[in-house]
Amino acid sequence: MGVTIKDIARKLGVSTTTVSLVLNNKPSRISPETRQAVLRAAAELNYHPNQIAVSMVTRRTGTIGLLLPDISNLYFSSLAKVIESECSALGYNVLYGNTNDSVENDFKYLELFLLGRAVDAVILTPSYQLGEEERVRFRSLVESSGIPVVTVDRRMQQMEVPCVCVDQELGGYLATKHLLSLGHRRIGCITAQPNVSGSAERLRGYRRALEEAGVSFDQALVVAGNYHVESGIQALPILLGQGVTAIFAANDMMAIGVLRECRRFHLRVPEDLSVVGFDDIFLAEFLEPPLTTVYQPLDDIGREAVRQVAEMLHGETGGERIISFKPSLRIRGSTMRWAGAQETAGK
Amino acid sequence: MGVTIKDIARKLGVSTTTVSLVLNNKPSRISPETRQAVLRAAAELNYHPNQIAVSMVTRRTGTIGLLLPDISNLYFSSLAKVIESECSALGYNVLYGNTNDSVENDFKYLELFLLGRAVDAVILTPSYQLGEEERVRFRSLVESSGIPVVTVDRRMQQMEVPCVCVDQELGGYLATKHLLSLGHRRIGCITAQPNVSGSAERLRGYRRALEEAGVSFDQALVVAGNYHVESGIQALPILLGQGVTAIFAANDMMAIGVLRECRRFHLRVPEDLSVVGFDDIFLAEFLEPPLTTVYQPLDDIGREAVRQVAEMLHGETGGERIISFKPSLRIRGSTMRWAGAQETAGK
DNA sequence: TTGTAGGCGTTATCAC
DNA sequence: GTGATAACGCCTACAA
Numbered sequence: 001m002g003v004t005i006k007d008i009a010r011k012l013g014v015s016t017t018t019v020s021l022v023l024n025n026k027p028s029r030i031s032p033e034t035r036q037a038v039l040r041a042a043a044e045l046n047y048h049p050n051q052i053a054v055s056m057v058t059r060r061t062g063t064i065g066l067l068l069p070d071i072s073n074l075y076f077s078s079l080a081k082v083i084e085s086e087c088s089a090l091g092y093n094v095l096y097g098n099t100n101d102s103v104e105n106d107f108k109y110l111e112l113f114l115l116g117r118a119v120d121a122v123i124l125t126p127s128y129q130l131g132e133e134e135r136v137r138f139r140s141l142v143e144s145s146g147i148p149v150v151t152v153d154r155r156m157q158q159m160e161v162p163c164v165c166v167d168q169e170l171g172g173y174l175a176t177k178h179l180l181s182l183g184h185r186r187i188g189c190i191t192a193q194p195n196v197s198g199s200a201e202r203l204r205g206y207r208r209a210l211e212e213a214g215v216s217f218d219q220a221l222v223v224a225g226n227y228h229v230e231s232g233i234q235a236l237p238i239l240l241g242q243g244v245t246a247i248f249a250a251n252d253m254m255a256i257g258v259l260r261e262c263r264r265f266h267l268r269v270p271e272d273l274s275v276v277g278f279d280d281i282f283l284a285e286f287l288e289p290p291l292t293t294v295y296q297p298l299d300d301i302g303r304e305a306v307r308q309v310a311e312m313l314h315g316e317t318g319g320e321r322i323i324s325f326k327p328s329l330r331i332r333g334s335t336m337r338w339a340g341a342q343e344t345a346g347k
Numbered sequence: 348m349g350v351t352i353k354d355i356a357r358k359l360g361v362s363t364t365t366v367s368l369v370l371n372n373k374p375s376r377i378s379p380e381t382r383q384a385v386l387r388a389a390a391e392l393n394y395h396p397n398q399i400a401v402s403m404v405t406r407r408t409g410t411i412g413l414l415l416p417d418i419s420n421l422y423f424s425s426l427a428k429v430i431e432s433e434c435s436a437l438g439y440n441v442l443y444g445n446t447n448d449s450v451e452n453d454f455k456y457l458e459l460f461l462l463g464r465a466v467d468a469v470i471l472t473p474s475y476q477l478g479e480e481e482r483v484r485f486r487s488l489v490e491s492s493g494i495p496v497v498t499v500d501r502r503m504q505q506m507e508v509p510c511v512c513v514d515q516e517l518g519g520y521l522a523t524k525h526l527l528s529l530g531h532r533r534i535g536c537i538t539a540q541p542n543v544s545g546s547a548e549r550l551r552g553y554r555r556a557l558e559e560a561g562v563s564f565d566q567a568l569v570v571a572g573n574y575h576v577e578s579g580i581q582a583l584p585i586l587l588g589q590g591v592t593a594i595f596a597a598n599d600m601m602a603i604g605v606l607r608e609c610r611r612f613h614l615r616v617p618e619d620l621s622v623v624g625f626d627d628i629f630l631a632e633f634l635e636p637p638l639t640t641v642y643q644p645l646d647d648i649g650r651e652a653v654r655q656v657a658e659m660l661h662g663e664t665g666g667e668r669i670i671s672f673k674p675s676l677r678i679r680g681s682t683m684r685w686a687g688a689q690e691t692a693g694k
Numbered sequence: 695t696t697g698t699a700g701g702c703g704t705t706a707t708c709a710c
Numbered sequence: 711g712t713g714a715t716a717a718c719g720c721c722t723a724c725a726a
Contacts, residue, residue, distance in 0.1 A: 002464070004703055015713040020705060029711060046491065048462035052408065053703035055399045056718050063442070071431070072629070077424035084418070084445050093459070095410070096443040098431050115395035117349070118440070144393065229633060260633045282419070286576060286607045288635030351719055362697045367721060378695060400719035403702050698725075703718105710713080 003047045011045070012037055023049070060120050063093045064309060065113040067124035069101040073227065073253055074281035075298075076125070079153070082302030083123060090310055095119055101127045101196075101226070103134060110138075114145040121148040121309045126156050129195040135159065148312035152305040154197035155322065162312075164305040164323045168198045171294040171327035172205025175248045175276040178292070178329055180213045183338040184246035184274060187215075188239035190225045190232060190258070191250045199227075202250045202278060218242075225254045232257020240265070245338050246274035252281045252293055259287060259334070274335040289333030297325050350394045358392070359384055370396070407467050410440045411656060412460040414471035416448040420574065420600055421628035422645075423472070426500070429649030430470060437657060442466055448474045448543075448573070450481060457485075461492040468495040468656045473503050476542040482506065495659035499652040501544035502669065509659075511652040511670045515545045518641040518674035519552025522595045522623040525639070525676055527560045530685040531593040531621060534562075535586035537572045537579060537605070538597045549597045549625060565589075572601045579604020587612070592685050593621035599628045599640055606634060606681070617683040627677050636680030644672050 005019040012019075014034060021028050022038040030038075041047075055061045064087050068076045084094045095118065097109040106127050113119045130138055135158060142149050142161070151163040179187050189206050192199035207217050223238050225231030232254030239247055249255035255277030262269050269275055269289055277284060277293035284291040304323055312318055352366040359366075361381060368375050369385040377385075388394075402408045411434050415423045431441045442465065444456035453474050460466045477485055482505065489496050489508070498510040526534050536553050539546035554564050570585050572578030579601030586594055596602035602624030609616050616622055616636055624631060624640035631638040651670050659665055 002703090006703075016704080017706090017713055017715095018711085021712085024705080026705095031711060034711080048458075050703055051463035051465050052399060052402045053718095054705080056403050056703075056720095057705045059718075061399065066443075070428075071418070072421065072425045072428045074419065074421065074424075077421075077427075078419045080424075080443075081417075081419045081445055084443060088444075093465070094443050096413075096427075096431060096441050097435075098428055111395075112440070116398035118398050229629075256630065256633050259635075263635065282576075283603065283630060286603050288606075288610065349719090352721095353719075363720080364698080364722080365696060368696085371721080373722090376695065381696080397719055400702095401721080403704095403719075404721045406702075696726085698723105700721105700723090702720090706717080707715085708713100709715100710711100 002050065003045045004050070005047070007045060008038060008041045008047060011041055014038070061118060062091060063095050063119045065095045065097065065109070065119040065122040065124075067097045067099050067106060067109050067122065069099050069125055069127055070227075071096075071098050074283060075251065075279040075296075078282065078298055079302050082299055083152075083306055086303055086306035090306065092120070099124075099127055103127045103130065107134075107137065107141075110141055114141055114147050117145070117147075119147065121150070121313055123150050123152055123305050123309060125153045126151060126197065128193065129157055129197055130159075148309055148318060150305055150308045150312070152301060156197070160318060160320045162308045162318055162321045162323065164301055164308060165198070165325070166296045166301065166327045167324045168201035168327075169205040169208070171278055171296075172202035172248070172250075173209045174205070174327065174329045175278065175294050176206045176209035177212070178331065178335065179246040179248060179274055179276060180209060180215065182246070182274065182335060183340075185215055185338075186242070186244045186246075187221065188235075188242065188244035188247040189222045189250070190235045190239075190247065190254050191222060192225055192227045194224065196227075199250055206248055225250070227251050227253055229253050229257040229260070233261045236261040236265070244273070245340070246276070246335070248276045250278050252277035252279045252284050252291060255291055255293065255334075256287065259291070270334050270336040271339075274338070276335060280330050284330070285332060287334075292332045292335040293330055294327045295330045296327050300325050349397065350392045351397070352394070354392060355385060355388045355394060358388055361385070408465060409438060410442050410466045412442045412444065412456065412466040412469040412471075414444045414446050414453060414456050414469065416446050416472055416474055417574070418443075418445050421630060422598065422626040422643075425629065425645055426649050429646055430499075430653055433650050433653035437653065439467070446471075446474055450474045450477065454481075454484065454488075457488055461488055461494050464492070464494075466494065468497070468660055470497050470499055470652050470656060472500045473498060473544065475540065476504055476544055477506075495656055495665060497652055497655045497659070499648060503544070507665060507667045509655045509665055509668045509670065511648055511655060512545070512672070513643045513648065513674045514671045515548035515674075516552040516555070518625055518643075519549035519595070519597075520556045521552070521674065521676045522625065522641050523553045523556035524559070525678065525682065526593045526595065526621055526623060527556060527562065529593070529621060529682060530687075532562055532685075533589065533591045533593075534568065535582075535589065535591035535594040536569045536597070537582045537586075537594065537601050538569060539572055539574045541571065543574075546597055553595055572597070574598050574600055576600050576604040576607070580608045583608040583612070591620070592687070593623070593682070595623045597625050599624035599626045599631050599638060602638055602640065602681075603634065606638070617681050618686075621682040621685070623682060631677070632679060634681075639679045639682040640677055641674045642677045643674055647672050
C-alpha cells in the first residue's frame with residue numbers, strides 16, 4: 001500500500017538516487033534511457049511521492065495556515081476563498097482554523113501550527129490586541145519557530161509582523177462624513193470591542209468626521225457590539241433611545257441586524273433611519289434596502305497577504321510593515337437626507 | 348532551530364527511547380524520577396514534537412481534507428465551521444480546498460490529498476455526478492489510497508462511499524406542497540445543473556408534490572441555475588414570462604437573486620410572487636421579506652459527517668451507506684396565499 | 695526500568 | 711552517469 005521510489009529502483013535495478021534524480025528533474029545528467037525507464041516505471045506503478053517523507057527532508061510542508069475569527073461571516077469566507085485560491089496557484093495548501101474571536105484559540109492554533117512545524121507560514125486575523133504578557137508569548141512563538149506570520153484585516157500593535165489591511169480610519173471617516181453630508185447630526189456608532197484592531201480605528205474615523213463637521217462627539221451614541229448580527233439587533237433600541245437619525249455599524253453583519261430590527265420596530269430605512277455598514281459583503285447589495293457600506297478591496301487584500309507570505313518564504317525579512325488599501329464608500333439605498341435637515345441646514 | 352528528543356536525551360544522559368516513552372505516556376513503567384526529569388527538561392527546552400516526523404512513523408497526519416464547492420456560499424461556510432469545530436475537538440486539523448463546482452478541481456485536490464498522503468480522511472461535497480470514466484478514476488483513487496472518504500450534502504451515485512445529507516427529495520416536496528397549499532398552481536422551479544446531486548432530487552420532490560395535487564408538470568416552468576445569486580436573477584424574467592405566481596428556488600442564494608430582481612421589476616414579494624428557498628442559511632430570516640425556506644440541520648449534518656469519518660478511521664468499513672436527515676419547512680414572510688386562489692379554491 | 699537498533703520514504707552528499 | 715550512505719525526527723520491537 002504505497003509505491004515508493006525503492007519499488008521503482010528495485011524493478012529497474014537502479015538505485016533510489018537515480019530514481020529520485022529523474023523524478024525531481026534534477027540537473028544531474030542521467031542517460032536518456034534510464035530516464036525514460038524510470039518515468040515509465042513510475043507511471044506504470046502509479047507512483048506518487050509521499051509528501052510527509054518529502055517534508056521530512058526538505059523541511060517544508062507546502063502548507064499555509066489560515067486563522068480567521070469566523071468563517072461564517074461572509075467577509076471572512078470571501079477572504080478565505082481568495083487566499084485559498086492564491087495559495088493554490090503557488091502550490092500551497094491551506095490549513096484552516098476558526099478562532100471564534102478568542103485569543104486563546106489564536107494561540108491554540110498558532111502553537112499547533114508553528115510548534116508542530118505543520119505549516120510553512122501563517123496568515124491570521126488576530127482576535128484582539130494582545131496584552132503585554134500575551135505579546136511576549138506571541139513574539140517568542142513566532143521567533144522561536146522562525147515561521148513567517150502575516151496579519152490580515154487587523155493589525156497587531158507593537159508586533160514585528162507585516163499587516164495587510166484597509167485604512168480603517170478612513171473607512172469610518174467616509175461612512176460618517178457621508179451621513180453628515182446628508183444632514184444627519186445625531187449619528188450612532190456600533191463598534192466591536194475596543195481592543196479589536198480595526199474597530200477602534202473605524203471609531204476614530206467616525207470621530208474625525210464629526211469634529212471636522214463641528215459636531216461634538218457623544219459617548220452615549222457609541223455602543224460596543226461584537227461583529228455579529230445579534231449585536232446589531234441589540235444596539236438598535238439603545239441608539240434609538242438616544243434619538244439618533246442615522247447609524248454607522250462597524251461591519252455589515254451588525255448593519256444587517258439593525259436593518260432587521262428596524263422592521264420589527266416598524267421603522268423605515270432610510271426614511272426614518274439611515275444605516276451605513278462596513279465591508280461590503282457581497283450580499284450587501286441584495287438586502288432590502290441595498291446597504292450603503294464601506295467597500296474593502298477584498299481581492300487585493302487577500303492577494304497581497306499571500307504575496308507577503310510568499311516573499312517571506314523566499315527569504316525576504318518580515319518586520320512591521322503595513323500594507324494598507326484604500327476603502328471606498330458604496331452608496332446604495334439605506335441612506336438618505338435627513339428629513340429634519342433643513343433646521344440645521346444653514347449650520 | 349527545533350529541539351528534538353535527542354537534545355533532551357543528551358542533556359539528561361538517557362536514551363531517546365526513554366524520552367519518547369515518557370512524552371507519549373506509554374505504559375512502560377519508567378521510574379518516577381527519570382519521568383519527572385524528562386518532563387522538566389522538555390518544558391525547559393521548550394520541546395514540541397515535529398509533527399512531520401511523527402506522521403512519518405505513525406502514518407497518520409492528524410489532518411482531514413475538506414473539499415467544498417464554494418466557501419463564500421453561506422451554507423457551505425457554516426457547514427465548514429461545524430466540521431472544523433468537530434474535527435478540532437477530535438484533534439484533527441482541516442486542510443481546506445475550494446472546488447468551485449468543478450469536477451476537475453475535485454480530482455485535483457483529491458489527488459493532492461490522497462496520493463500525497465497528506466490527510467487521514469476526506470470529507471467532500473462532490474461537484475457533479477461522475478461519468479463512467481470518472482467513476483473509475485475516482486474509485487481507483489480512493490481504493491488505492493485506502494483513505495476514508497465521506498460525502499456530505501451531495502451524493503455520489505454508484506460509489507461505495509458513505510454520504511451524509513438531507514432528504515433532498517422531501518425538501519423539494521415540502522417547499523412545493525407549501526406553495527400548493529397556498530393556492531399557487533403555476534409554480535416555477537429554479538434548479539442547479541441536473542447532474543448536480545441534490546438538485547435533481549429537489550426537483551423530483553417538486554414534481555411529486557405537483558402530481559399529488561393533480562397539477563401537471565410543465566417543463567417550461569423549470570429553469571436550470573447554478574446555485575449562485577446571479578442565476579436567480581437571470582431565472583426570474585424567464586419564469587415571469589411563463590406566468591408563475593410562485594417560485595421554488597433550489598437554494599437560498601438563488602432565492603436571494605429572485606428577491607432582489609423582484610424589486611427591480613417592482614414586484615412585491617409575497618403579494619405578487621411567493622418565493623421559497625432551500626438551505627435556510629442564517630441570513631434567510633434577515634432578508635426582506637424574511638425568506639420562507641427549507642431548513643437543513645446543518646449542525647447534525649456536519650457532526651455526523653465527522654462521526655462517519657472518525658468511525659472509518661477507527662477501522663469501521665466504508666461502503667455506500669446514506670445517512671439522511673429530515674429537512675423541514677421554515678415559513679416566513681416570502682410566501683402567502685395566491686390572490687387568484689379562490690378561482691381554483693373549490694378544486 | 696532503560697537502551698540498542700532499525701525503519702518510515704525521501705533527498706543530499708559524496709564517491710566511483 | 712550512477713550508487714552507497716547518511717541524514718530528517720520520531721517510534722517501537724527487542725534486548726539487556
